[in-house]
Amino acid sequence: xxxxxxxxxxxxxxxxxxxxxxxxxxxxxxxxxxxxxxxxxxxxxxxxxxxxxxxxxxxxxxxxxxxxxxxxxxxxxxxxxxxxxxxxxxxxxxxxxxxxxxxxxxxxxxxxxxxxxxxxxxxxxxxxxxxxxxxxxxxxxxxxxxxxxx
Numbered sequence: 001x002x003x004x005x006x007x008x009x010x011x012x013x014x015x016x017x018x019x020x021x022x023x024x025x026x027x028x029x030x031x032x033x034x035x036x037x038x039x040x041x042x043x044x045x046x047x048x049x050x051x052x053x054x055x056x057x058x059x060x061x062x063x064x065x066x067x068x069x070x071x072x073x074x075x076x077x078x079x080x081x082x083x084x085x086x087x088x089x090x091x092x093x094x095x096x097x098x099x100x101x102x103x104x105x106x107x108x109x110x111x112x113x114x115x116x117x118x119x120x121x122x123x124x125x126x127x128x129x130x131x132x133x134x135x136x137x138x139x140x141x142x143x144x145x146x147x148x149x150x
Contacts, residue, residue, distance in 0.1 A: 001099040005091035014076035
């Protein structure tokens with residue numbers, strides 16, 4: 001949600017696109033591979049842990065650390081898709097407030113329901129993506145210099 005509300009966007013800069021790709025890989029690795037190993041370990045508590053669980057967990061931790069470094073260092077420039085286009089403007093405060101509130105709402109809903117349900121995050125993401133183009137047009141109109149009448 002923050003990428004949608006900031007000038008960095010999802011695919012405007014290489015480092016953000018890299019973080020996006022790593023996040024998708026972590027989701028699929030976590031859901032498809034690690035969770036099945038954890039379920040197997042949970043089913044047999046007296047048994048030994050699957051040998052691949054530790055390296056996979058360390059891989060996930062290293063990927064999160066790399067993403068944190070990317071967020072701070074911002075090492076690479078813009079992508080070819082954004083070359084020549086004007087840099088997007090930062091979204092209004094309501095976008096950041098809504099993104100933060102959605103996380104809290106989703107956590108509370110997850111605890112109450114007994115399973116994760118990121119409904120608020122999805123709703124806010126859609127609202128940000130739909131509201132962003134209109135907000136950019138308004139901001140650019142306000143910032144555009146007006147020529148004096150002749």
